[in-house]
Amino acid sequence: MAAGDATLISADNEWSPLRAVIVGRAENSAFPSEPAKMIEATMPAEHAANFKPGNPFPAEILSKAQEELDNFAAILQSKGIRVYRPRKVDWLKEGGYTGAMPRDGLLTVGNTLIEAPFAWGCRRNEINLGYVDILSELGASGTSRICRAPQIVGKDTIYDDGKIKGFGNGNGDDSSHWIVNNSRPAFDAADFMRFGKTIIGQLSHVTNRKGVDYLQAIVPGGYSVEILETTDEHAMHIDATILPLRKGLLVYHPERTSKAALRGHDVFRDWELHAYPFAPQPREPPGPPMFMCSPWLLLNALSLDENRIMVEANDTQFASWVTDKFGMTPILCPFQHVNSMGGSFHCATVDLVRSSV
Numbered sequence: 001m002a003a004g005d006a007t008l009i010s011a012d013n014e015w016s017p018l019r020a021v022i023v024g025r026a027e028n029s030a031f032p033s034e035p036a037k038m039i040e041a042t043m044p045a046e047h048a049a050n051f052k053p054g055n056p057f058p059a060e061i062l063s064k065a066q067e068e069l070d071n072f073a074a075i076l077q078s079k080g081i082r083v084y085r086p087r088k089v090d091w092l093k094e095g096g097y098t099g100a101m102p103r104d105g106l107l108t109v110g111n112t113l114i115e116a117p118f119a120w121g122c123r124r125n126e127i128n129l130g131y132v133d134i135l136s137e138l139g140a141s142g143t144s145r146i147c148r149a150p151q152i153v154g155k156d157t158i159y160d161d162g163k164i165k166g167f168g169n170g171n172g173d174d175s176s177h178w179i180v181n182n183s184r185p186a187f188d189a190a191d192f193m194r195f196g197k198t199i200i201g202q203l204s205h206v207t208n209r210k211g212v213d214y215l216q217a218i219v220p221g222g223y224s225v226e227i228l229e230t231t232d233e234h235a236m237h238i239d240a241t242i243l244p245l246r247k248g249l250l251v252y253h254p255e256r257t258s259k260a261a262l263r264g265h266d267v268f269r270d271w272e273l274h275a276y277p278f279a280p281q282p283r284e285p286p287g288p289p290m291f292m293c294s295p296w297l298l299l300n301a302l303s304l305d306e307n308r309i310m311v312e313a314n315d316t317q318f319a320s321w322v323t324d325k326f327g328m329t330p331i332l333c334p335f336q337h338v339n340s341m342g343g344s345f346h347c348a349t350v351d352l353v354r355s356s357v
């Protein structure tokens, strides 16, 4: 590469030193509106009534979440990480959800940034509305590749006949477990993580078999996509199920996957695999409600490198555990209003460059 020709997209894993990242923004976000069966399958039952068209998140949550995101972005910048922010969009007016959760819509694999073919209709335009400036800047470098999501031609039939008939291991007859059918490729990028040349993902209520096949077809040569067996009947995003802390060391949610399932993948053959040993406690009021997530969101940490991870300021038990057991250095950062909107540090970011070590 010529001197000065910066690498704008290059990430092969989740733990090498983070050099460039997208950090989301919260303004004007609204509860996503999708068919009731999708909301019932994926969202906490006590908050289901909020998921209707034209319903903004409470103003105080949005303003505090925006402060948290800005503060988080400033922390990353202070550590020498290049931070990109999406456009401010009126998601309420657009009938969309948010600009705070870019991880769901964009997946970096090597030098390629892949736009997710969202299952959710309300998110179909999210990347177009919020991220085109970033995509055109990154795509102009000549050293990277941007793959936009395929157009849906004609009527979207992804919800036709989708229903839960019973839950198996998620690897059998796809359509029997999930709200979405297999009529077109669908995935959320947050259902996948990079482990070198192996991408580990899961089938879920937003990721179908055709989505996995499509991803395999467009990743750069030499990368392969493997599906982890999970037992999460509400599955939507793998990033509160597994958390790699560094090369060779992974923490997992013991009710959603198992050491045996992980060991089934060659990439984990020599890894230390640790079930997180405590039941995460729900946050108590006066903290904001977790409208969209379980307390296991504490596993949704973001690694800055093989020692440092961003952890929500309330998750002190988790922070002590990774410090005492693994010698990690957690960076505690307030993020509970972002959590309230559906994700934590991993969800709210897209790694663009992680330097190889």
Ligand code: DAV
Binding pocket: 190, 236, 237, 239, 240, 292, 293, 294, 295, 296, 297, 300, 342, 343, 344, 347
């Ligand atoms: O445990 O509620 C959160 C994943 C968010 N992307 C959970 C999964």
